[in-house]
Amino acid sequence: MHFDDKIPIYYQIKTHIYHEIIMGTLQPGEKLPSVRQLALDVTANVNTVQRALSEMIAAGIIDSKRGKGNFVTMDETKITDLKTQLITEQVARAYQQLHALNLSDEEILNSLKHYMTQRGNVE
Amino acid sequence: MHFDDKIPIYYQIKTHIYHEIIMGTLQPGEKLPSVRQLALDVTANVNTVQRALSEMIAAGIIDSKRGKGNFVTMDETKITDLKTQLITEQVARAYQQLHALNLSDEEILNSLKHYMTQRGNVE
DNA sequence: AATAGTGTAATAGGGAAATAGAACACTAGT
DNA sequence: ACTAGTGTTCTATTTCCCTATTACACTATT
Numbered sequence: 001m002h003f004d005d006k007i008p009i010y011y012q013i014k015t016h017i018y019h020e021i022i023m024g025t026l027q028p029g030e031k032l033p034s035v036r037q038l039a040l041d042v043t044a045n046v047n048t049v050q051r052a053l054s055e056m057i058a059a060g061i062i063d064s065k066r067g068k069g070n071f072v073t074m075d076e077t078k079i080t081d082l083k084t085q086l087i088t089e090q091v092a093r094a095y096q097q098l099h100a101l102n103l104s105d106e107e108i109l110n111s112l113k114h115y116m117t118q119r120g121n122v123e
Numbered sequence: 124m125h126f127d128d129k130i131p132i133y134y135q136i137k138t139h140i141y142h143e144i145i146m147g148t149l150q151p152g153e154k155l156p157s158v159r160q161l162a163l164d165v166t167a168n169v170n171t172v173q174r175a176l177s178e179m180i181a182a183g184i185i186d187s188k189r190g191k192g193n194f195v196t197m198d199e200t201k202i203t204d205l206k207t208q209l210i211t212e213q214v215a216r217a218y219q220q221l222h223a224l225n226l227s228d229e230e231i232l233n234s235l236k237h238y239m240t241q242r243g244n245v246e
Numbered sequence: 247a248a249t250a251g252t253g254t255a256a257t258a259g260g261g262a263a264a265t266a267g268a269a270c271a272c273t274a275g276t
Numbered sequence: 277a278c279t280a281g282t283g284t285t286c287t288a289t290t291t292c293c294c295t296a297t298t299a300c301a302c303t304a305t306t
Contacts, residue, residue, distance in 0.1 A: 005262095006130055006131060006134060007129050007130065008129060008292090008293060008294090009293080009294070010293080010294085011129060019223050019224060022224055022225065023223075023224070023225045024225075034251075034252060034253085035252080035253065035254090036251090036252085036253095044294080044295090045294060045295050045296070046295095046296095047255090047294075047295075047296090048293080048294060048295080050253080050254075050255090051293095051294095053253090054254095064253065064254090065252085065253080065302090065303090066252075066253050066254075066301065066302050066303080067251080067252050067253065067301075067302035067303035067304080068251095068252065068253085068302085068303060068304085069251090069252060069253080070252095070253075083224065086224060087221065087224060087226070087234055088238070090217055090220045090221055090224075091217070091221070091234050091235055091238045092238060093217070094213055094214070094216070094217030094235075095235065095238055095239070095242075097213045098210065098213055098214070100142045100146070101142060101145050101146070101206060101209060101210060101213075102145060102146045102147075103210070105239050105243075108235070108239075109232070109235065109236070109239075111210055111214050112214055112217075112218065112231070112232065112235065113232070115211070115214045115215060115218055116218070116228050116231075116232075119218075120228075128292095131262090131263060131264085132263080132264070133263080133264085157281075157282060157283080158282080158283065158284090159281090159282085159283095167264080167265090168264060168265050168266070169265095169266095170264075170265075170266090170285090171263080171264060171265080173283080173284075173285090174263090174264095176283090177284095187283065187284090188272090188273090188282085188283080189271065189272050189273080189282075189283050189284075190271075190272035190273035190274080190281080190282050190283065191272085191273060191274085191281095191282065191283085192281090192282060192283080193282095193283075
């Protein structure tokens, strides 16, 4: 797994698993790989994985069952809320960053559209 | 100054000053506050500020003159290039993050538009 | 009971970031 | 010459992140 050395690894693992849950790669109620297997998958330490999981457990997205495994919550409302929250965070942060670069709303939209067309042509 | 504890302070200082240059708060050729004053302004250590400045100096955006001060480059091309670079980085990162949440191009645009209208009504 | 596979916790050590403090190098004004 | 204000560099210390290792607690299977 590719890590941005500017951001703590445990945080990037958490984001990565959140994405898998939201994309449906991990379904509600589904069992996650064991912490030891996850550690191998992302080439990080068990403790680092555990720290990421702890935060997701505290957030109610993951249910931890000692001796059995970690499971994605069955509560689909929580997942929907999580998705909304992550999207809003991303959009808000991007908007504020670009606004801080003196771009108007229209310029921000145009930059994004331009990026999309560029990207579309390359693939 | 507000810091995100997930990202190194020196890096956030650098971004902050870059924004001031691009917005024109700091004009080409203008003298920056002294490193000691900057440290007070952002409530960080002189060494941390110096580290941020070192990277901007290396990038050719800041000219350092020992005994006199730090100055924004007179080369406006470099500033224009910097702006383009930062915009592209922000747009690309936001797009990729939202794309990773399974949003189509259209949905990404709509999320942004929605955020803008919401924001517009509040202010 | 024994074993293997889980989550959980504790310890010890290394490294990067940030701080505090001091010192050095240069410039300008007095 | 002196002094004050600059950038620059160095050392020491602290804190957080990450790793490695070990141990403990629980579950299911045999």
